[in-house]
Structures are given as C-alpha cells and as structure tokens.
Amino acid sequence: MSDAPLSKSPSRPVPAVVNALRIMKALSRADRPLNLTEIAQETGVAFATALNILRTLEADAMVSTPAGTKTYQLGLGLLQLAQSVPNPDPEAALRERMKQIATEFDCLTALWHITRSRVILRERALADRPLRLDLQVTQRMPVYLGAIGRIVAARRGVAREALRREFEALRWEDPVSFDRYWLEIGEAAARGYAIDAGHLYKGVYVVASVACNAAGEPVAGLSAIALSGSLDPARLTRLGEALRDACQTAGASSP
Structure with a gap:
C-alpha cells in the first residue's frame, strides 16, 4: 500500500446551505420584509424550497414574520449569534x-x-x-x-x-x-x-x-x-x- 497521503476531493457546496444563505442575504439587503414570492424571485430558489428553508430558519429565530403579515425579515437569533463572535484584535x-x-x-x-x-x-x-x-x-x-x-x-x-x-x-x-x-x-x-x-x-x-x-x-x-x-x-x-x-x-x- 502506498504511503502517499490521500488527496482531498474538491469541496462541494451543500445546496440547502447555499440556498439558506441566499435567502438571508436577500433579507439583509431589503429595506422592508419580503413575501415568499419576492424571496423566490430575488434568490432564484424554488418556491417550495424557499418556504421550507424559511420555516426552518423561523423555528430557530433566524428569521421572523411580522404579526399579521405573510412576509419575512431577519430575526433576533442572528443578533444573538453575532454577539458571540470574538474579535481577536x-x-x-x-x-x-x-x-x-x-x-x-x-x-x-x-x-x-x-x-x-x-x-x-x-x-x-x-x-x-x-x-x-x-x-x-x-x-x-x-x-x-x-x-x-x-x-x-x-x-x-x-x-x-x-x-x-x-x-x-x-x-x-x-x-x-x-x-x-x-x-x-x-x-x-x-x-x-x-x-x-x-x-x-x-x-x-x-x-x-x-x-x-x-x-x-x-x-x-x-x-x-x-x-x-x-x-x-x-x-x-x-x-x-x-x-x-x-x-x-x-x-x-x-x-
């Protein structure tokens, strides 16, 4: 058996993670909450996929839905995560x-x-x-x-x-x-x-x-x-x- 180190295969982006990031970036750029259709159009993520991702993010407070609307915005869970990011200098x-x-x-x-x-x-x-x-x-x-x-x-x-x-x-x-x-x-x-x-x-x-x-x-x-x-x-x-x-x-x- 060869002692040569195994080469690493090129990393492949995980589609679900890529789509979730696209959605969150779209919400961060918007100057108001967006509805599902707007999010799908802005990100190119399929309607049903976007809905499932938004529901998952909402469950962990990464996005939120303003009361009485069917729109989405970034949630307080992101702020809690950001406060834990160390600044080395x-x-x-x-x-x-x-x-x-x-x-x-x-x-x-x-x-x-x-x-x-x-x-x-x-x-x-x-x-x-x-x-x-x-x-x-x-x-x-x-x-x-x-x-x-x-x-x-x-x-x-x-x-x-x-x-x-x-x-x-x-x-x-x-x-x-x-x-x-x-x-x-x-x-x-x-x-x-x-x-x-x-x-x-x-x-x-x-x-x-x-x-x-x-x-x-x-x-x-x-x-x-x-x-x-x-x-x-x-x-x-x-x-x-x-x-x-x-x-x-x-x-x-x-x-």
Whole structure:
C-alpha cells in the first residue's frame, strides 16, 4: 500500500446551505420584509424550497414574520449569534474609528491597552482640520484614573471599599472626592461611557469607553479629550455614545 497521503476531493457546496444563505442575504439587503414570492424571485430558489428553508430558519429565530403579515425579515437569533463572535484584535477595530471621531467632534482621541493595574497609551489621533487640539497625554497611568478608569471600574464591578483603597493612590490636577468618583462610576455603568470633567487635567474634559473580551474584562479603551466648554451637553452625549458604540462593536461582548 502506498504511503502517499490521500488527496482531498474538491469541496462541494451543500445546496440547502447555499440556498439558506441566499435567502438571508436577500433579507439583509431589503429595506422592508419580503413575501415568499419576492424571496423566490430575488434568490432564484424554488418556491417550495424557499418556504421550507424559511420555516426552518423561523423555528430557530433566524428569521421572523411580522404579526399579521405573510412576509419575512431577519430575526433576533442572528443578533444573538453575532454577539458571540470574538474579535481577536479590538485595538485594530478601535483604531479605524478613532480618527473619524476626532474629526467629527474636533477633539483628540486616544487608544489605550488595558492591563490589570495600568492603562497604556497605544496611539493618538488628531482632528483632520487646519486648526486642531493637541495635548500631551500621559503614556501610562493607574487603571482606575480618569474617565477611562471610571468605566474600567464600572465594567469590572469593583466593590466600593476595594476601590476606595485604589482611589487613595490616584493623583488628579483638580482632586475629586471619592463619593463623587463612586457616583460617576455608577453613571458610567448605566450609559456605557464615563466623563472626567476637568479633574484629571484642569480645564479639559475626557470621555471614555472600553471594549471587553468574551469574559467581560476590559481589554482596550478609547477616550476623547476636549477643552472644557468646547462641547455643549448634547454634543458631549453624542460623543460618549459614539465612543460606546465603537467599543461595543470592537469588543467580544456588549455591556
């Protein structure tokens, strides 16, 4: 008998899987739910085959039928699957967004690598404008300092007394009380981003959010830095939401 390895036969697409993917892609492109005839015409899948596939997908919530209609749309089961997809490099995903956020909100953005005890600056991005803010950002700092520290503490769920011990070693240009700091951690947990209103750096607002791994541990962070008064409350909220959304997309799990 020959010792030569057996050659693999060319892989053959499974027709049922191919047709199911065609149907789901057609639903994803549509701007409204589609009926069975439209799905069959759009995908080239036979009417009866499309119906059987749709019933199978609906049983697992991959597609759904709006109440009172005979139409189909993508279902929440797909969202649950997508949330389980790991992102091997959240910093790379955040790097793509940081320049856009810097330009959109006319601020400085910073990308952070998060360890157990410190955050380490990876890079900065400046607004793509002739006149733009540029500040020297600390290269590394204690993990619970500033806006990034508040949201890290919120995501880790650090107990109050344990955090108080960490807080005593933190240094601020304009000191904040622990009670206020603790309150702002609760606010950060609720909205998905934290704000430091001139405490870390006097006269400077810092907004931050973090991307977490599958275990819920913060691994990367994105912060935006702007002069106090340069962002009205509504714009500050939009900035925080932009950072939060970028981090949710980059992370393996959502808050």
